[in-house]
Amino acid sequence: MKYQEWVPHLFRTEFARITAVLCNRFGIDQIEAAEDLASDTFVAALESWTYQGIPENPRAWLYAVAKNKAKNYIKRHHLFLQKIAPQLQGSDEWSDETDFDWSAENIMDSQLQMLFALCHPSIPVQSQVALSLRILCGFGIEEIANAFLTNKETINKRLLRAKEKLKSEKVSLKFPGVESINGRLGTVMITLYLLFNEGYSSESVDGVLREDLCHEAMRLTYLLIENDRCSRPVVHALYALMCFQASRFPARKNDLGEIILYDDQDHSLWDQSMIFKGMFHLHRSASGDDLSKYHLEASIAYWHTIKEDSFLKWSNILNLYDQLLNIDHSPVVALNRIYALYKLKGSQAALEEAEKLSMTKNHFYFVLLAELNHEAAPLIAKQYLLKAYNLAKTQTDKIQIEKKLSRLTNSIAVGAQHDH
Numbered sequence: 001m002k003y004q005e006w007v008p009h010l011f012r013t014e015f016a017r018i019t020a021v022l023c024n025r026f027g028i029d030q031i032e033a034a035e036d037l038a039s040d041t042f043v044a045a046l047e048s049w050t051y052q053g054i055p056e057n058p059r060a061w062l063y064a065v066a067k068n069k070a071k072n073y074i075k076r077h078h079l080f081l082q083k084i085a086p087q088l089q090g091s092d093e094w095s096d097e098t099d100f101d102w103s104a105e106n107i108m109d110s111q112l113q114m115l116f117a118l119c120h121p122s123i124p125v126q127s128q129v130a131l132s133l134r135i136l137c138g139f140g141i142e143e144i145a146n147a148f149l150t151n152k153e154t155i156n157k158r159l160l161r162a163k164e165k166l167k168s169e170k171v172s173l174k175f176p177g178v179e180s181i182n183g184r185l186g187t188v189m190i191t192l193y194l195l196f197n198e199g200y201s202s203e204s205v206d207g208v209l210r211e212d213l214c215h216e217a218m219r220l221t222y223l224l225i226e227n228d229r230c231s232r233p234v235v236h237a238l239y240a241l242m243c244f245q246a247s248r249f250p251a252r253k254n255d256l257g258e259i260i261l262y263d264d265q266d267h268s269l270w271d272q273s274m275i276f277k278g279m280f281h282l283h284r285s286a287s288g289d290d291l292s293k294y295h296l297e298a299s300i301a302y303w304h305t306i307k308e309d310s311f312l313k314w315s316n317i318l319n320l321y322d323q324l325l326n327i328d329h330s331p332v333v334a335l336n337r338i339y340a341l342y343k344l345k346g347s348q349a350a351l352e353e354a355e356k357l358s359m360t361k362n363h364f365y366f367v368l369l370a371e372l373n374h375e376a377a378p379l380i381a382k383q384y385l386l387k388a389y390n391l392a393k394t395q396t397d398k399i400q401i402e403k404k405l406s407r408l409t410n411s412i413a414v415g416a417q418h419d420h
Contacts, residue, residue, distance in 0.1 A: 007046050010058060012138045012212050015042065018066045019135055020110035021100060025070075028117055029167045031135070037073060041066045063102040070100060111136060112223055112230070113173045115191075118162075119184040122169045127162040130155055132191040137216060139198070147194050181229055188224070189238055189294070192217045196242050211249060218242045225281075237285035237294035243278030244301035247271040259396060267307045275305050296324040300336075314344040331357075335364055339371075347372045363391035367401065370408070378412050 015038050022034035044065050045058075055061040115136055119128045126148065133139040133147065145155045176184060199213025221239045224230040251269035252260055260266075282298050300320045306313050321337035334357055342350035351372045359365035366388035373381040385408065389401045 007042060007049065009212060010045075010062065011042050013216055014059060014062050015039070015138045016136045016216075017107045017111065018062065020114040021102065021107060022066070022070055023114060024106075024110040024173050025100060028114075028171055028173055031163055031166065033073065035135070037066060037069050040069055044069075063100075067100045067102075108223055108226075110173070111220070112227060113175060115188050115220070116176055116181065116184050117166070117171050117173050119187040119191075120166065120169065120171050121180075121183060122171075123162045123165050124158075125187055125190075127158045127165075128187045129191050129194065130158050131162045132188070133195065134159060136220070137191070137195045137213075139195075143198060147198060175229060178229070185224075185230065185232065185235075189221075189235065192221050193238060193294070195220075196245070200245055214242070214246060214249075218246065233285045233288045234290060234292045234294055236281040237292060237298045240278045240281035240285060241294055241298035241301050243274050243281060244298065244305055247274035247278065247305060259400060261400070262304065270305065270307075278302065278305075291323075291327075293324060293328045296320050296327075300324070309343065311344070314340055318344055331359055331362055332364075335359070335362075335368055338368060342372060347376065361391065363388040363393075363397065363401075366391065367404070370404065374408060374411075378408060382408055382412070 018038040018041060019031075019034045022037055023031055026034060041062055045062060049055075049058075115132060118132045118135060123131070130144050130148065133144050134141075139147075141152045141155050145152045148155065175181070196214050196217035199210040199215075199217065218239065221235065221242060224235045225239060247270050248262075248265060250271060251265035251267070254260055278298070279302065282302060285295055285298065300317055303313050303317050303320070318337065318340040321333060321340055324333050325337060338350050338354050338357075341353060351369075354365075354369060354372060357365065366384045370381040370384035370388065373384065382405065385401055385405045389398055389405070392398045392401060
């Protein structure tokens with residue numbers, strides 16, 4: 001892998017780890033300084049690796065540079081106290097001999113503590129998620145804006161206000177008590193869910209599948225499972241969902257990097273070990289009385305690992321979508337439910353339900369209408385695909401729609417020849 005590829009890859013994972021460890025040492029009131037030091041570390045990597053090549057152990061190199069930059073920051077801090085603000089020296093808790101623990105255990109603890117700190121109840125939930133995506137998951141501002149369907153200016157304001165709140169509330173980087181964990185765990189899981197979804201089906205970039213984001217979401221979710229205070233049935237359900245979705249990664253792209261839709265995938269490429277892992281965690285999620293959206297989505301994803309179409313498969317999926325709509329009524333869920341209805345009861349029943357939605361600004365809606373009309377009314381289906389194409393945001397989606405249009409146009413031409 002070339003340095004141009006290594007730096008973005010490591011930035012996604014190591015930026016968050018470096019920031020968490022530095023914050024753990026300095027305190028969360030120094031979160032912006034920790035971010036700056038982490039960013040400067042990657043600037044140094046880009047400058048050095050361009051000419052000297054990638055070091056044998058790039059992560060160790062990054063940690064060593066981050067440590068040196070942090071110690072220089074401490075020296076500047078002490079100099080400021082000595083020469084400019086000597087009255088504050090008594091409050092200084094940093095030492096010139098400050099060391100930094102880059103062990104896997106401390107990195108894990110630092111990230112978990114940071115994750116729960118960023119989900120402090122004094123911060124609005126949307127800002128909690130945005131800040132977590134930025135600090136712990138390495139999301140860019142545009143990616144966060146797309147995840148929230150808003151603009152970069154709004155996200156920047158949310159992040160700034162959230163950081164100011166963390167300082168004013170003097171939030172500490174310690175594990176919260178049991179009751180606080182219960183209150184914050186939901187937001188933590190929303191963050192990880194959004195992170196996985198951004199990698200699995202990005203709305204902000206043209207990449208088909210960003211496995212690094214998905215694996216980072218899975219890694220952070222597994223940190224929760226490994227921690228006795230956080231390992232709950234709902235967390236197992238979220239991890240099971242991720243496993244089932246990740247099992248199809250090898251089949252989701254062709255040699256050109258283009259997406260392959262579910263119905264066209266080579267089932268032999270599905271990762272059976274990942275499916276079994278998902279089944280294990282879905283079973284672990286079944287304890288207790290709570291039924292979350294993650295339980296239902298994981299169960300739906302499980303049924304999608306069954307290769308053969310059958311009444312049992314699609315009736316279970318439809319039933320699960322009905323339950324999911326009751327607790328999480330969203331356009332995506334509504335559209336997916338109609339597709340399940342189509343597979344179970346045919347296009348006419350699905351069309352009657354689809355027309356009730358009237359989601360005229362959603363390109364997936366028109367793609368679905370085209371699918372439901374492609375046999376009985378192919379010319380109408382073509383018009384729907386043209387609408388979908390004009391509404392699609394990413395080049396990846398446009399390419400998929402173009403393929404559907406091409407197949408449909410050929411089918412219409414063949415049909416016209418037969419009529420003559």
